[in-house]
Amino acid sequence: MIQAKRHITLNESLGADIYRLSIQAPEIAAAAQAGQFIMVKTGMGFDPLLRRPFSIHQAEGDEIQILFKRLGKGTTLLSKLEAGQQLDILGPLGNAFTLQEGPCCLIGGGMGVAPLLFLAQTMRSRGTTPHILLGARNKAELMAFLPAFQALDGSLRYATDDGSMGQRGFIIEALPALLAEDDKAKWQVYSCGPYPMMRAVAAICQHGWPCQVSMETMMACGISACLGCTITARNTNRKGGKYLHVCQDGPVFTADQIEWKS
Amino acid sequence: MIQAKRHITLNESLGADIYRLSIQAPEIAAAAQAGQFIMVKTGMGFDPLLRRPFSIHQAEGDEIQILFKRLGKGTTLLSKLEAGQQLDILGPLGNAFTLQEGPCCLIGGGMGVAPLLFLAQTMRSRGTTPHILLGARNKAELMAFLPAFQALDGSLRYATDDGSMGQRGFIIEALPALLAEDDKAKWQVYSCGPYPMMRAVAAICQHGWPCQVSMETMMACGISACLGCTITARNTNRKGGKYLHVCQDGPVFTADQIEWKS
Amino acid sequence: MNDNNQDLRVDIGGGLKLNNPVMTASGTFGYGREFESLTDLDSLGAIVVKGISLRPRPGNPPPRIVETACGMLNAIGLENVGLEAFIKDKLPYLKGRKCPLIVNILGDSIEEYRHLAAGLDQEEGISAIELNISCPNVKKGGVAFGSQPDLARELTSTVRQATSLPLIVKLSPNVSDIGAMARAAEAGGANAVSLINTLIGMAIDIRLRKPVLANITGGLSGPAIKPVALRMVWQAAEAVHIPVIGIGGISTWQDAMEFILAGASAIQVGTANFFNPAGVDEIQSGIRRYMRENNINQFHTLIGAARGGK
Amino acid sequence: MNDNNQDLRVDIGGGLKLNNPVMTASGTFGYGREFESLTDLDSLGAIVVKGISLRPRPGNPPPRIVETACGMLNAIGLENVGLEAFIKDKLPYLKGRKCPLIVNILGDSIEEYRHLAAGLDQEEGISAIELNISCPNVKKGGVAFGSQPDLARELTSTVRQATSLPLIVKLSPNVSDIGAMARAAEAGGANAVSLINTLIGMAIDIRLRKPVLANITGGLSGPAIKPVALRMVWQAAEAVHIPVIGIGGISTWQDAMEFILAGASAIQVGTANFFNPAGVDEIQSGIRRYMRENNINQFHTLIGAARGGK
Numbered sequence A, B: 001m002i003q004a005k006r007h008i009t010l011n012e013s014l015g016a017d018i019y020r021l022s023i024q025a026p027e028i029a030a031a032a033q034a035g036q037f038i039m040v041k042t043g044m045g046f047d048p049l050l051r052r053p054f055s056i057h058q059a060e061g062d063e064i065q066i067l068f069k070r071l072g073k074g075t076t077l078l079s080k081l082e083a084g085q086q087l088d089i090l091g092p093l094g095n096a097f098t099l100q101e102g103p104c105c106l107i108g109g110g111m112g113v114a115p116l117l118f119l120a121q122t123m124r125s126r127g128t129t130p131h132i133l134l135g136a137r138n139k140a141e142l143m144a145f146l147p148a149f150q151a152l153d154g155s156l157r158y159a160t161d162d163g164s165m166g167q168r169g170f171i172i173e174a175l176p177a178l179l180a181e182d183d184k185a186k187w188q189v190y191s192c193g194p195y196p197m198m199r200a201v202a203a204i205c206q207h208g209w210p211c212q213v214s215m216e217t218m219m220a221c222g223i224s225a226c227l228g229c230t231i232t233a234r235n236t237n238r239k240g241g242k243y244l245h246v247c248q249d250g251p252v253f254t255a256d257q258i259e260w261k262s
Numbered sequence C, D: 001m002n003d004n005n006q007d008l009r010v011d012i013g014g015g016l017k018l019n020n021p022v023m024t025a026s027g028t029f030g031y032g033r034e035f036e037s038l039t040d041l042d043s044l045g046a047i048v049v050k051g052i053s054l055r056p057r058p059g060n061p062p063p064r065i066v067e068t069a070c071g072m073l074n075a076i077g078l079e080n081v082g083l084e085a086f087i088k089d090k091l092p093y094l095k096g097r098k099c100p101l102i103v104n105i106l107g108d109s110i111e112e113y114r115h116l117a118a119g120l121d122q123e124e125g126i127s128a129i130e131l132n133i134s135c136p137n138v139k140k141g142g143v144a145f146g147s148q149p150d151l152a153r154e155l156t157s158t159v160r161q162a163t164s165l166p167l168i169v170k171l172s173p174n175v176s177d178i179g180a181m182a183r184a185a186e187a188g189g190a191n192a193v194s195l196i197n198t199l200i201g202m203a204i205d206i207r208l209r210k211p212v213l214a215n216i217t218g219g220l221s222g223p224a225i226k227p228v229a230l231r232m233v234w235q236a237a238e239a240v241h242i243p244v245i246g247i248g249g250i251s252t253w254q255d256a257m258e259f260i261l262a263g264a265s266a267i268q269v270g271t272a273n274f275f276n277p278a279g280v281d282e283i284q285s286g287i288r289r290y291m292r293e294n295n296i297n298q299f300h301t302l303i304g305a306a307r308g309g310k
């Protein structure tokens, strides 16, 4: 894990307020595993104060890449940065997806697709071809990240909430059918996306399919120093606590570790 | 007085951390008088929180210009802005230099030269040719603003603290000699610069020459709402108070209004 | 969509109804006129003017202000023109505006407060009195009122007897139990409480090795204090039955909504007037938009809506 | 120039000498190890670890933190591993560091505090105890100690009797008279006071219309609170004769110098560790550079240097 100011090599607007930003960070690129994240200082002053967490979208050669959506103060500042400027980053942080045997399905929605590209690439490099299901609000959002997934070979399906591209509706609707295609196999499901989507994925998978989800919470430090990034565990853990810390115990959890809120 | 977001038309680095920034602001340009200032919001967040005051350096056609030095957070943010971006400005604010009959001398140091260019231009347009004395720390700083003054015709002298260009030492040392050149005339002296410089100018001028100085203080509002921008008056004023408010009663004062601190 | 479907009127106690809940905070809006070309004075919920004392006050020596992280410190020392000049020079203009005028008052003794309230009671065009019991910059008298419930109650009831105008008591945050202070004001006869005034803070000039402010300490205001102010408004709303007016770091309509949902019937914008003089307009239209988007027609139904089980 | 001309050593009471005045604040630096690859632990003035209670605590339900303007609110609820696990799992690593270790303790009763202090007293490798009497997140017991001088004094003297380690009492800012609290700690036998802990604040989610934090209120920390912290350190230094340790929003070496000039013998860096994990190093070298540029060789001569006439 390092903390350093590193050069930005690319900051590209992909439409729908989504950006792809690459950073020269050989140590992080070398160490990074799919599912891990970095914490980024988005501005020079104290407002916003805290670093912002972003999943590693790709790690290749000397560079890592994040995919982010402009939402509030921090991401607005990030969106204005240009190649050649420096960015203060901390990472790689958190655990990673655990690669398991068997056919696998990656299901992501919105910015949750960010870590899934890295995961899919890792799987491909190990000879596995994942089935990928992607959801977006509309065509503009989908087109911001779809091409990167299309560059991988393998099966790819997508949906948009408004039907402007691909299937209309939520992409999770495609999951039961996919799992049923080969219902004797031990499907591995990997998911990252909005909370309700992951909860629905978890509900489907509880009928026998191992499922890993990547969770989000507010984070102050990313390095397990503040204890702020908790989510509630389904079971009391071996330490006697009932909370999980997303930056340390996660961000990737098995779906059954989590107490899903309705 | 207006408050509005307006386009930047130029933001030029002049060396020595000094910048010249022009803004499309026809209402301010039309209303502005030499000695007045604007308040600028330098960033989008709450840090820095307050607007920053800058003298109007030039006002021509639809544009006003400020000349500023990068010192802290606010001016660092300003220095990064580019033509085409918008800037939230408030102005014109404060009183102005009062133009009087007789030979006149403008004496400025450092960023204090900013309002003096506008003043000299105003005088020239009314047929008066001021004598201009400029001081800077060194050649780099002097060269950041000297050319604009050289473009005016008239008498111009300058000094640098380190002697790297022009006379060595403080430019005020040239003031007594200048005033003595025509010691029967009623010289009008106009000054803006570091506090010790203006105090020295005031001390020289108290022997009979009318002197106007442009003062600086911390300002929160610029529009006489916070009452924070006080300096101490030499005499109790007619309202019974002993304080002057730089944004309302100034920034230009006659040197004898002020209680100079040693 | 028709803006007029949203009814922003609100009652802030003692019979005073505002057309909308957005006011300006004392000491941050001059005597109103300073902002006439920058914002629409007539459409404000109310203007609260700079604190007035019986006699004019010169205020503290400079430096009086310094910027801090997301905030500022001030030690103006309650410079003001005094009651007489206020009535003669400032009131006529303010009376001409369509929005209610609230006069903030301060004194060094209970007697002085009583005189002030009685003096203002005689004047036309004043909608309410806001009693500043909490100025941290005045070194005698005043401070004690702001941190001791008994004194606050005594002061409130004295002023209460001197005027029939609606009476708002403005509370200091520099106490350990804000609820007790709010209850004291209510018991003394206040029609509403407003909070918070500034937190006491300081800054040091490390080059000169002395405090930046001539007064050593000053009052902290601005976005930095918003979380403390919001918590105190929440607690005060729990403690009393009279309306609570929220103040402290409010700079956006979202900030204003937080205070309203916490239990504030109305809010005052302070430091934000300095860096965003049109902010009060933006806050008002933001609240209206929030109501429209959430299909809420009556503003008052939002007051305290975040308190739920509480 | 030779760095070694600057002597940054400082005595913070009870015989505890630090190599330099820059410590980490409790709850913001984990148990130290989390930062081992990010900063040089050995060169810290001291590490103050996360508050330890007698038994492990799970802490509050989420959400526990929220960002505010130049600050953050936390309602961690004092989650910690408990005394036994601390001694078994955390202490061995910490003992191996070259810098002093200060253990922050908290309890729900005087008894619990006494047990904790007595338990730690048995252990090797602990340089001092910091008594947290001011946690705003624990709903019973704790809070009262932090705002009442009598209770604070009683608690301090009980702990004082249970340990021979240097004892630092950490004060709450949520009081009207911080000087009285500092004096109470001194009277109870504290070797030093540290301040401030967090200010109580809150935030509301205007979309969900409920408090953001599950605990409703939380502790405000970060640059936003620095002016309040600095003022309280100034007042505490005036009130007591024991060393004062400054905490609150310190993020740069300039911030640290303000506290030192105000009267702090040493400082603790809290929230800044989150956004700038190498900040403690930068602060230390900044202080050293300031001393060099001002020809000051002995750090202790800077303590309170802004107090001048005061």
Ligand SMILES: Cc1cc2nc3c(=O)[nH]c(=O)nc-3n(C[C@H](O)[C@H](O)[C@H](O)COP(=O)(O)OP(=O)(O)OC[C@H]3O[C@@H](n4cnc5c(N)ncnc54)[C@H](O)[C@@H]3O)c2cc1C
Pocket (backbone or CB within 6 Å): A037, A048, A050, A051, A052, A053, A054, A055, A056, A066, A067, A068, A069, A070, A071, A072, A073, A074, A075, A076, A111, A114, A115, A215, A216, A217, A218, A219, A220, A251
């Ligand atoms: C492990 C992890 C990985 C993430 N990966 C990505 C990614 O690859 N791409 C992407 O676009 N987004 C990602 N996010 C979310 C991203 O961190 C937030 O969108 C971002 O912090 C918003 O910052 P802002 O200042 O623009 O928004 P703000 O105005 O501060 O807030 C907007 C919303 O963002 C969330 N948020 C703000 N700060 C944080 C924080 N420190 N930690 C967590 N959430 C926060 C809040 O829920 C808030 O409602 C990830 C979050 C986590 C926890």
Ligand SMILES: Cc1cc2nc3c(=O)[nH]c(=O)nc-3n(C[C@H](O)[C@H](O)[C@H](O)COP(=O)(O)OP(=O)(O)OC[C@H]3O[C@@H](n4cnc5c(N)ncnc54)[C@H](O)[C@@H]3O)c2cc1C
Pocket (backbone or CB within 6 Å): B037, B048, B050, B051, B052, B053, B054, B055, B056, B066, B067, B068, B069, B070, B071, B072, B073, B074, B075, B076, B111, B114, B115, B215, B216, B217, B218, B219, B220, B251
């Ligand atoms: C009427 C007036 C006219 C001015 N004209 C010019 C000009 O033409 N060119 C120019 O370069 N500078 C001018 N200044 C000074 C300029 O305002 C400061 O340099 C600027 O505010 C520094 O901002 P900062 O954030 O970069 O520095 P900071 O890091 O905030 O502070 C650096 C120093 O700038 C001063 N300063 C900061 N904020 C203010 C404020 N709100 N009001 C006054 N002083 C402040 C402080 O003394 C501080 O020590 C003028 C000041 C006044 C009052």
Ligand SMILES: Cc1cc2nc3c(=O)[nH]c(=O)nc-3n(C[C@H](O)[C@H](O)[C@H](O)COP(=O)(O)O)c2cc1C
Pocket (backbone or CB within 6 Å): B226, B227, B228, C025, C026, C027, C028, C050, C051, C052, C074, C076, C078, C104, C132, C170, C196, C197, C198, C220, C221, C222, C223, C225, C247, C248, C249, C250, C268, C269, C270, C271, C272
């Ligand atoms: C420069 C300044 C002057 C103030 N003067 C007064 C005053 O005269 N009377 C008063 O009751 N409050 C006064 N206040 C306090 C504000 O009205 C308000 O309570 C406080 O600033 C918190 O709100 P804010 O964070 O929105 O500014 C003053 C505040 C500032 C910044």
Ligand SMILES: Cc1cc2nc3c(=O)[nH]c(=O)nc-3n(C[C@H](O)[C@H](O)[C@H](O)COP(=O)(O)O)c2cc1C
Pocket (backbone or CB within 6 Å): A226, A227, A228, D025, D026, D027, D028, D050, D051, D052, D074, D076, D078, D104, D132, D170, D196, D197, D198, D220, D221, D222, D223, D225, D247, D248, D249, D250, D268, D269, D270, D271, D272
């Ligand atoms: C996440 C978090 C956890 C904290 N936990 C503790 C604690 O366990 N014990 C304690 O005495 N103070 C605790 N504090 C308070 C800090 O030690 C410090 O007093 C406070 O945050 C102010 O300093 P800062 O502004 O530099 O953060 C905690 C603060 C934060 C932000």
Ligand code: FES
Pocket (backbone or CB within 6 Å): A218, A219, A220, A221, A222, A223, A224, A225, A226, A227, A228, A229, A245, A246, A247, A248
């Ligand atoms: S973000 Fe600080 S502990 Fe996880």
Ligand code: FES
Pocket (backbone or CB within 6 Å): B218, B219, B220, B221, B222, B223, B224, B225, B226, B227, B228, B229, B245, B246, B247, B248
């Ligand atoms: S800057 Fe506010 S009154 Fe002058």
